[in-house]
Amino acid sequence: MTDILIVGSGAMALLFGARLAASDHKVTLLGTWRKGIQAINQSGIRIAGDLKRDSFPAQGVTDLSKIPPVKLALLLVKSWQTERAAKQLARIMDPEGIVLSLQNGLGNLEILGEILGDRRATQGVTTYGATLIGPGVVRPGGEGIISVQPQPGLDPLIQCLKQSGFSIQEVENLSGLVWSKLIINVAINPLTALLNVKNGQLLDNKYSKDLMSLAAREAGNVASALGIEPGYEDPVSAVEAVAAATAENISSMLQDIRRGAPTEIDAMCGAVVRAGRSVNLNTPVNEIMLLLIQARENIMRISENENNDNNE
C-alpha cells in the first residue's frame, strides 16, 4: 500500500484513481473542482459501465494543508492548469518526490521542471482514455499503454501502476512519442470540436479528411525540422488509423467545448505554431485552428457570463 497523490479530478484523474485504489493503494485526489472533490469524498470514485465494482474509495482534497509530504504524484490536469498545479506541488512535494505528467500536449514538462526542478518532474505518454460522466463519475475508454522514459526515483510509481493493471513500456525516445501523440491530437481534436463530430466521422467526407491530412502533415514537418522522429512513417495514415480505431470516441476537446470548459488548444496547435516558428516553418493550418478554437472559447465565456465552475 503506497500513498499516491493524483493532481486533478477530471476523467483521467478518476480513471487512474479508481484503478490504483482497486489495488489497495491510498489515493488522494487534489482538485479545484469542488463538486467533483465532494462527490469523491461522499461516494468514492464511481465507474460508469459494467465493471465488477463500481465505486473505489479515495480522499478528495482542495486544501493543500491536509496533504502530508508527497513522494509519488501523477499529474492529470488540463495543460492550461499545469502552472498552477506545479506551484501547488512545489509546496507539498518531498525533496525526493517525483511527479509523472501523463498530460496531453507540449510544454507541460518544461513548466514542471522550472518550478519543481528537473529531477522531480518527468512525463509519459498514454493512449488510455476516459470520459467524464459527472462529478466523481467516469467512463473508461479501451485499454491503452503508458510509455515512460527511465528516470531515477520513478520505479515505485511504475510498480504501482503495473500492479493496478496498466500496461507500461519504457522507451528511450520519449520526445518522438510526445510528438507522435501531438500530431494525432492536432489533426483530430480541433476538427472534432469545430465540426461537433465523433472521431470516426472525420473520415466520412473528403473535406474533413483533407483537413486532418493538412494538419497532420504540417505538424509532422515541424517534428522533422526539429530532428524528431515520430513512431510512424506517415503522419497522415497514422492519424486516419487512430480516427478509425477511436471512431466512437468524443475527443477531449469536443468534451471540453460541449461543457463550456477551456480546451488544451494552446498546448496542441499553439505548441506546433511556436515550434514551427523556432525552425522558420509556417504552420497556417495549426494557426487557424488555434484561432478558431480560441475564438470559440472566448464566445463561450461571454455567453456563459464568466461561470468559472469548470472541472479539470
Place this chain on the structure above:
Amino acid sequence: MTDILIVGSGAMALLFGARLAASDHKVTLLGTWRKGIQAINQSGIRIAGDLKRDSFPAQGVTDLSKIPPVKLALLLVKSWQTERAAKQLARIMDPEGIVLSLQNGLGNLEILGEILGDRRATQGVTTYGATLIGPGVVRPGGEGIISVQPQPGLDPLIQCLKQSGFSIQEVENLSGLVWSKLIINVAINPLTALLNVKNGQLLDNKYSKDLMSLAAREAGNVASALGIEPGYEDPVSAVEAVAAATAENISSMLQDIRRGAPTEIDAMCGAVVRAGRSVNLNTPVNEIMLLLIQARENIMRISENENNDNNE
C-alpha cells in the same frame, strides 16, 4: 408596367419582387422551392416589419412552360444554383433579353455568359440585404446601393429598379467592386457560420478579429496580384467597418447553415483559392475555411438524411 422575371424565391428575390411589384411592375418569380412559390401565389410576397403594406402580388412559377419570352430578368439564386438557372433562362429568354445577376461571389457572370451569350448576361454588386423569415416572407435589411456597369439593353431594367426606390450607381470598374465585396464576404461569412455568431460579434475578441484580418488580407493580396483595385485602401479596416455597420446581421452563410442549406462557400473562399492559384499565391486561410464549411455542409447532409427541400 413592365414584365420582370426574378429567378429565385429566397430572401433577396422576395425583397426585389416586393419592391418592383409595389411600383406596379408585373413580377414573376421562378423558383424550385415549392413551398416558397406556393406561398407567393396564395398570399403574395409578404414583408415582415413595419412597412405601410405587408403583401405584394406576384406570380410564382416552377414550370418554365408558363412563362412568356423573357426580356428583363434579375438573377437572385445562390451561386451553386447559377448553372441550373442559366440553363432554364436559355430556354425562355428573348434573343434580345438581358439578365442582371446581383449574386454574391465570383464566377456567376462567367457561367451566365457561357450559357446565354455575353450580350444577354451582366452583373451588378449590391449592398442591399434581407433575411428569409419563411416561405414567401422576407425581412428587408437596411437601405443599400446597386452598382452596375453600363451595358446595351440594360437601361429598361435600371429604370424599373430606380422607380422601385432602389439606389443605383453606374460604375466603370465593376470587377473592383466585385472583389471588394468578395473580400468582405470571405472575411465575415465563413467565420460567422463556423462560430455561430452575428457579424458584430467577430469584433468582440482578438482571435476572430485576427482571423478576419488574415482572410481579408489574403484575398486582398490575390486581388492585387490580379491587378484589381478594390474600392478601399486597406482590406482589414474595410472588413472591420462592415462588421461594425452590420453588427446585428446574421450573415447569409450562417442563415444557410442554420437551415441546413448549401452555402455559397465555393463562390467565395473557393473562388479566392482558385484565383490565387492562377497567380501562384497560396491562400491557406481561405482554403481551410472552404474545407471546414464544406465538411460542415457534408455532415449536415448526412444528418438530415438527404432532405432536399432547401429553399433558394
